Amino acid sequence: MPLKIIPAKSIPAVADVVAMPFTTELGTPEMLRVLVAKDADALLAQGFAGRSDQVAITAGAKGRTLVYIGVGPRASVDPDRLRRFGAQASRAAKRSKHLAVDVRALFTDLNAPDRIAGAQALTEGLVLGSYRFVEFKSKPSKLTLTTAAVVVRGSDRISAAIAEGAAIGAAQNFARDLVNRPGGTLTPAALAEEARLIARREGLSIKVLGRAQIERMRLGGLLGVNRGSTQDPRFVEISYDPPAASVGTLALVGKGITFDSGGLSIKTGEGMMTMKMDMGGAAAVLGFFAAVRAVAPACRVVGYLPMTDNMSDGDAMRPGDVLTMRNGTTVEVLNTDAEGRLILADALCLASEAKPDAIVDLATLTGAVEIALGSRIAAVLGNDDTFRGEVEKAAVRAGERMWPLPLPADYRPYLDSDVADLRNISKGRGGGTITAGLFLKEFVADGIAWAHIDIAGTAWWAEGENAENSNGGTGYGVRLLLELARTFNPPRRTKTRARS
Ligand code: BES
Ligand code: ZN
Ligand code: ZN
16 A cells, blocks of 8 residues: 555644654754753753754654654755655654654744745655565565655645655656566556556556557567567557646657567576566656646656567577668667667657657666666766756756766767668777667657656666665656656757757
């Protein structure tokens, strides 16, 4: 059961854990004596002073547990810090049923916009910190947090921010579920079915193409990758129309490889252990649509999701095979493990044909991005520096990290093929994330602003439990896409070219 979030004006009687954020300003001995008279000595004895990530626990009345969580100096309390506080609070309460987070003292020190953004982020944190993937546990723990009350004074706008934060957190957790589901369970058909359920729930339009339609549409990249599989491919087009006249159209493309064995260019055993995550881009886009009504962007948003696994059955795509993509471009496949770009090529062609104002794709595309930036920072590349900058700013506001890489024109010849228009791997040695981006760029129509986010590092967490993450899928991308759509301003058609 997902965590139920309740906005409240006072601490509900049922709460068995109460968590409170303390800045260093509120954590001085004098302030503690004023704010929490009974507990001040116990807190001071534990050395608690409100420093970031300090946690002190005391016993309250009627068996209640009180959890004091330091958030550092007031000036450093931003939405990211409050999101982490929320996650820390729900982790601290994981063996209880009812949590209350009391932010009344802290919020009196924040101005109104910060309270609204803070309430949203802290609620996201509560939901993210309560996430567990238990679908395959035969005896899932019965001890789970069921409700979290956000205790705060104030307006309807705060309650609305709490509701929005709850929806966004749940959508990110939904993306995590999709990533965590094994490749043999979450087949392309099953992933498309999840898209259908979201569309029905959110009142969105959806088209699910099966093999015959994919053939009719000449999606040669998707069909090529699917050739080694016994599972039929799917192509999902899902769209949101705003209630009023839209301010433009944003296209979202997500890589939906439900399992990447590498195909005949097979991965090592180690290398494919986590390859159920290779639909992390599609999961982020579906997570976006799961919360789109709650966020209610003013633009139209259309998602394009190619789905297949990458396997090595008897008629699998062979190194050397040539594919003809949706737009007629031919591609010599020299490594069947560079499959993401093949299915994304067709999806970018279809997105381009609809002439949106901008396209953003998310893909677990290259191992190289993790070499370059690690597992906490995604790479962003694009054909329009201004739009790419907008994507970066939305990511900052949403608390998701990314850093730009260039698309230099003089690297493009690394993709020249002797027999076809393009080869699917670079002739050069390094820069794998860049050359993958240059490959994708070939399939974006001129004049459409496009940003590509390589999430191969960030879609998956393997460093052990922290406040917001457990091992497995992270749901990276959901929040930044929602924030981008919420504030979307169509880029001007005369494109500011990318520096390279
Ligand atoms: N799905 C992988 C990329 C990946 C690697 C995602 C590690 C998450 C973690 C992708 O399809 C792939 O195999 N890319 C190759 C490209 C190479 C053959 C040019 C890679 O990165 O090694
Ligand atoms: Zn691959
Ligand atoms: Zn892949």
